[in-house]
Amino acid sequence: MDPVSHYLILSALMFTIGAIGFVVRRNAIVAFMCIELMLNAVNVSFVALSRHVGGLDGEIAVFFVMVVAAAEAAIGLAIVISLFRTLRSVETSDAAGLRL
Amino acid sequence: MSLTFCIIFASACGVVLMRNPIHSALCLIVNLVAVAGIFAQLEAHFLAMVQIIVYAGAIMVLVVFVIMLLNAKQEEGSYSTWLIGLLAVVSGFIFVDMVGPLLSEGFPQSASATDPTVGTVEAIGRVLYTKYLFPFEAASILIMVGVVGALMLAKTDKGKQG
Numbered sequence: 001m002d003p004v005s006h007y008l009i010l011s012a013l014m015f016t017i018g019a020i021g022f023v024v025r026r027n028a029i030v031a032f033m034c035i036e037l038m039l040n041a042v043n044v045s046f047v048a049l050s051r052h053v054g055g056l057d058g059e060i061a062v063f064f065v066m067v068v069a070a071a072e073a074a075i076g077l078a079i080v081i082s083l084f085r086t087l088r089s090v091e092t093s094d095a096a097g098l099r100l
Numbered sequence: 101m102s103l104t105f106c107i108i109f110a111s112a113c114g115v116v117l118m119r120n121p122i123h124s125a126l127c128l129i130v131n132l133v134a135v136a137g138i139f140a141q142l143e144a145h146f147l148a149m150v151q152i153i154v155y156a157g158a159i160m161v162l163v164v165f166v167i168m169l170l171n172a173k174q175e176e177g178s179y180s181t182w183l184i185g186l187l188a189v190v191s192g193f194i195f196v197d198m199v200g201p202l203l204s205e206g207f208p209q210s211a212s213a214t215d216p217t218v219g220t221v222e223a224i225g226r227v228l229y230t231k232y233l234f235p236f237e238a239a240s241i242l243i244m245v246g247v248v249g250a251l252m253l254a255k256t257d258k259g260k261q262g
Binding site: 004005006007008009010012013014015016017018019020021023024025027029030032033034036037040043044047048050051052056057059060062063064066067068069070071072073074075077078079080081082084085090 | 105108109112113115116121124125128131132135138139142143144146147150151154155158159162163166167169170179183184187191194195198199202203207223224227228232235239242243245246247249250251253254256
């Protein structure tokens, strides 16, 4: 099997684990970490394919994914903090109302 | 290579399986550093460094700080068996759907020979400031909007008096 296939399978595995964790876990912070896991899985396949094709475009895409992940971390954790302030809980099942 | 793969798999499982959020966060840090190792293996040295500085450094410090701030407790209670079964089937289908074509048909061989200068800071910077200049500037605006938005979301009204 081609070496790039190994990286793609690893990436698929990581993405699946992250997706399961996002659905299963009830803690909002852990769900957030599972999103980071999925973003990283995509990054691995971007770099592997960029290496395979021989260009730089994939690595630039990873750079922008990291930018979006950093912005998402700031916003997401601020949302978790304000959720905790209103509900006194970070469980996603407690945040069931449309209005806080 | 296989050792790094094993570390990534084990720590990714750890993120999902650990009951205490702080243990999940520590597993995620191990995972992110191992992914930086993968980037280094693929000769993307700039991205390996950025991965460690931005992800394993900045973002995870923020996550651990929020866990500490909220004093998050361990998750209690178990999950219903049919939900876990349904998830196992669905995620298995997704995984096979992603990996199946690779295993059956293989992957097309690369056309170009690998160039050793690809992935250095100089090469990435050159592309980033010429071909991708507009997305780069848009990314800086996105980061700034993110910072202001996070401040607006997290501030309290009590802050005005003090």
